[in-house]
Amino acid sequence: MKVLITGANGQLGLALQNTVPETWDVIADDRERLNITNAEAVADAVRREAPSLIINAAAYTAVDKAEGEPEQAYAVNAAGPENLARAAQAAGARFIHISTDFVFDGAQSTPYRPDDPVNPLCVYGASKAEGEARIRGILGDEALIVRTSWVYAKEGGNFVNTMLRLMRTKPALTIVADQIGTPTWAASLAKFLWRAAAYPDINGTHHYSDAGVASWYDFAIAIQEEAIAAGLLNESVPIKPIASNDYPQIARRPAFSVLDKRVAVERFGAELTHWRQALRQMLSIDNNA
Numbered sequence: 086m087k088v089l090i091t092g093a094n095g096q097l098g099l100a101l102q103n104t105v106p107e108t109w110d111v112i113a114d115d116r117e118r119l120n121i122t123n124a125e126a127v128a129d130a131v132r133r134e135a136p137s138l139i140i141n142a143a144a145y146t147a148v149d150k151a152e153g154e155p156e157q158a159y160a161v162n163a164a165g166p167e168n169l170a171r172a173a174q175a176a177g178a179r180f181i182h183i184s185t186d187f188v189f190d191g192a193q194s195t196p197y198r199p200d201d202p203v204n205p206l207c208v209y210g211a212s213k214a215e216g217e218a219r220i221r222g223i224l225g226d227e228a229l230i231v232r233t234s235w236v237y238a239k240e241g242g243n244f245v246n247t248m249l250r251l252m253r254t255k256p257a258l259t260i261v262a263d264q265i266g267t268p269t270w271a272a273s274l275a276k277f278l279w280r281a282a283a284y285p286d287i288n289g290t291h292h293y294s295d296a297g298v299a300s301w302y303d304f305a306i307a308i309q310e311e312a313i314a315a316g317l318l319n320e321s322v323p324i325k326p327i328a329s330n331d332y333p334q335i336a337r338r339p340a341f342s343v344l345d346k347r348v349a350v351e352r353f354g355a356e357l358t359h360w361r362q363a364l365r366q367m368l369s370i371d372n373n374a
Contacts, residue, residue, distance in 0.1 A: 087112065088282070089136040089178075091121055091169065092143030096238035097183065100275035101142060109282070112136065116143065121165035131172035138282055139173050140181045141166055144213070148187070149335040151208040162212035167219040174223055179285055181278060186234035186266060186294075188214040191339025198345045199232070199290040207336035217290070229281060230290045231274075234344055235304075238271035239367060244301070248308045252322055262302035262326035266342045267294040270363040277355050287352050292344035296357040302326040307361050308368075315368045 086109055092098040093113035105111050112134050119130050121143050131139070145151060145161035166182055173180040187210035188203040205211040220228045237243040251258055277293045299307070305324055312318040329340070349355055358366075 086110065086138065087134065087136045088138040088140060089114065089131065089134055090140050090142055091119060091165075092116070092141065093118075095142055095144070096241040096243065096271045097142040097236065097274060099240055100238060100271035101140060101278065104272060104275045104279060106279055106283075109138075109279075121168055122160040124164075124168040124171070127165075127168040128172050128175070131169075131176050131178065135176060136178050138179045138181065139169055140183075140278060140282075141169050142183055144183065146209070148207060148209045148338070151212065152335045155208045155212070158208050158212040159215065162209070163215040163219055166216040167223065170220045170223040170228060173228075179282075179288075180220070180224060180228045181281065182216070182220055182228060182230050183274075183278075184217050184230055184232040185210065185213045186232060186342035186344055187339060188217065188232065189339050189342055191264075191341045194341060196343040196345035197292070199292055199348065206339060209336060210339075226289045229288045231278065231281070231349075232290070232292050232344060233269050233274050234266045234294045234342055235268045236271050236274060237268060237367070239370060244268075244304065245308055245364070245367070248305050249312060249317065252309055252312070252318055255322060257323040257325065258305065259325045259327045259332065260302040260305040261329050261332050262300045263328050264338055264340055264342075265298060265300050266339075267296070267298060267344065268304050268360040268364065269294040270358075270360075270367050272367070273358055273363050277349075277353070280353050280355055284353055291349040291352070292346050293349050293355065294344050294346060295360040295363045297360045298343050299360060300326075304360075307364060311361070311365050311368050315365075317368060
């Protein structure tokens, strides 16, 4: 079977290529090969390749930058998925789209279920919510939308790599401790998506992340401890917890964005790895590279 992966050079796109099952023939298109904001180019590519499945791993993820570039964020996160959904419909292909915990406002204190109402606080979250809405407007519940959170990988500009760089260059760090979510290794998410691909009759909106809960401060502490154990850092630096109000950011973030994954675990038979164990595995791979 043939699958078209968009956003192939991003951290999830690379993870999907590194974990692809033998039964799938992958066409991996990055932004240079396929600009998903170009409806004609998308339609042509899908007609030419005739995939059975399209996985959209392309996204505009610069949360703060999006506040000053809303047109670009909406082009990639809303118009792009719409173009792919139309092309998938025309080709009779299944469509899997990746969304985010940032579609929620973080006002509740229990994990968000897939059917909870969205209320994004920033342009990034709003553009991703709009992308979901446009997909549903075309495909209804025939698309599979998977929301995830706090994704990181060996490659790319993400929280783990930023922390490792700062821990090597700064004498001390201050990290926000009142934003709560779940870190997710891109490899964990990729393996779940391939598992979901094996269940073509299960669609709709689902949540998936690694197991457990953390603040950004908790995550930073774990990164330092695990990186020292893996030989990636020589020594520790002091890390101080601070409130979000003490670290002003351009875009508002949800204070609590833990995702309820129970339905996805039950329906797809997914196995969850605790986020700290996943972090340890990723840093070990990095150390051996």
